[in-house]
Amino acid sequence: MTKRLRIIVVAMLVMLAGAWVGAFAGSRLAWEFAPDLPSGAAAGRLKETAFPGLQVYGGGNAKIIEPYGDGEGIRYGSVGYWVKHTTATQDVAAYSAGVRQRLTAAGWTVHDYDVATPEALVDGGNAYDATFWATRPGLVLSFSDHFWTGRPAYDSTGAAAFDLWRQEPSWMPAAAWGGAIGGAAIVLLLTMWVYRRARPAARGPLTVGALVSVALMLPSTLTPGQETPMDGPWWGGFYYFGLGPAVLAAIICGAILLYALTREPAVRATVRFLARRPRVVGAVALVALLAAVLPWGLRMAGVPPCEPSGLPAEARDSTHVKIFVSNTSTPQERALIDAAIFRSRAGSLGELVWEPSSSGFRETYCGGGPVPDEAVATLPYYFDVDLSNTATFPALTDEVAGLAGVVAVRRTAD
Numbered sequence: 001m002t003k004r005l006r007i008i009v010v011a012m013l014v015m016l017a018g019a020w021v022g023a024f025a026g027s028r029l030a031w032e033f034a035p036d037l038p039s040g041a042a043a044g045r046l047k048e049t050a051f052p053g054l055q056v057y058g059g060g061n062a063k064i065i066e067p068y069g070d071g072e073g074i075r076y077g078s079v080g081y082w083v084k085h086t087t088a089t090q091d092v093a094a095y096s097a098g099v100r101q102r103l104t105a106a107g108w109t110v111h112d113y114d115v116a117t118p119e120a121l122v123d124g125g126n127a128y129d130a131t132f133w134a135t136r137p138g139l140v141l142s143f144s145d146h147f148w149t150g151r152p153a154y155d156s157t158g159a160a161a162f163d164l165w166r167q168e169p170s171w172m173p174a175a176a177w178g179g180a181i182g183g184a185a186i187v188l189l190l191t192m193w194v195y196r197r198a199r200p201a202a203r204g205p206l207t208v209g210a211l212v213s214v215a216l217m218l219p220s221t222l223t224p225g226q227e228t229p230m231d232g233p234w235w236g237g238f239y240y241f242g243l244g245p246a247v248l249a250a251i252i253c254g255a256i257l258l259y260a261l262t263r264e265p266a267v268r269a270t271v272r273f274l275a276r277r278p279r280v281v282g283a284v285a286l287v288a289l290l291a292a293v294l295p296w297g298l299r300m301a302g303v304p305p306c307e308p309s310g311l312p313a314e315a316r317d318s319t320h321v322k323i324f325v326s327n328t329s330t331p332q333e334r335a336l337i338d339a340a341i342f343r344s345r346a347g348s349l350g351e352l353v354w355e356p357s358s359s360g361f362r363e364t365y366c367g368g369g370p371v372p373d374e375a376v377a378t379l380p381y382y383f384d385v386d387l388s389n390t391a392t393f394p395a396l397t398d399e400v401a402g403l404a405g406v407v408a409v410r411r412t413a414d
Helices: 003-031 040-050 092-105 172-197 200-216 243-262 265-275 278-301 331-344 359-366 390-400
Strands: 065-067 074-076 078-083 109-115 126-136 139-148 158-166 320-325 351-353 381-386 406-411
Touching: 003 172, 003 200, 040 078, 040 092, 078 390, 092 109, 092 126, 092 139, 092 158, 172 200, 172 243, 200 243, 243 265, 320 331, 320 390, 331 381, 331 390, 351 359, 390 406
Parallel strands: none
Antiparallel strands: 065 074, 078 158, 109 126, 126 139, 139 158, 320 381, 320 406, 351 381
8 A cells, every 4th residue: 555545545544533533523502592492381281181180290301312221321401290190091002092193193103002912921921011102293202001910019100101201402413513523624734734743753653543433433433222212322332332442542633733833833942941940830839739629628617517417408499308207216207208209200219328437428417527436326317319300309209208217308409
């Protein structure tokens, strides 16, 4: 392969990587202009269409992109709406058909309507399921009605529910293609700039570094399979399989650009100027360090001994909830509270925090400092719960408030 051909091949590979990153950047930026999910009267009409006459939980807005619950990758943000089972919703086939008809009449296009054959559960009872998804301009809806018979009194029997997503803007493909073209052009210009600044002896190693960076971008092209509509973006690999390799590729590219920058006459002159004045450089670094550390040290020096006086204040806009339970509650009472958290469908399953030495306990009662031994016996344990949305808080309180052992349910600062 001739030298010119090698240069052309490397340039094309680097441009492809730049186009991929640019398309990702263009798509991600376009999502920032997507409208909020329905609220107020619009959300009320949607709830009444799907679940007329029933107490509907959930709703609210959602982040455009959010992580999966297990932290493995990302998905499009959604909000859930659901109702507790009634005699009507337990007739899964009939109720789901009614929801489908009402949504169709309201302008939705329904897809993949399915009523599953009843299935026997391992521990007794049967599972009845119906699902479909629907679209209208700007929105995607996924409906399900799950009903499980033979469940213990403390367990969930399922629910009729739907999740709601934003639909991508119609101009999203144009944003992605624009980002791809812009990314390829920028990377090509940077490649030409680096090539011209580099010494002949350095061009080989720099070329190898560029090719390694391109290879490290390949895992970002892999994305988890979609199980539901709007499950995840096509560029989800940047946050999943390809996150680590993409960061490493960025570091290598940054080092290449830094090398080229050091070849600029103005930069080299600045480096020589600073090298002749080490005391000035050291003094500036010391001042910066003191400016970063001194405020923290002053705050810590002025912190009085912790004297817990009660539960933390309510933070009404928070999605972080603490369910305080008496430290004399029985294991059975705490197990029933845990089951109620699960039934609520409001968010995470909750974690019982009870050890005085744990970071959560110390942060809750003493701002991160040690909790005095004499105060420990008077302080409640608590379940830590992260709501999926602030609108799900009523669903949680409806399930856990009034249960034996519950002292208080409060939204608290993260």
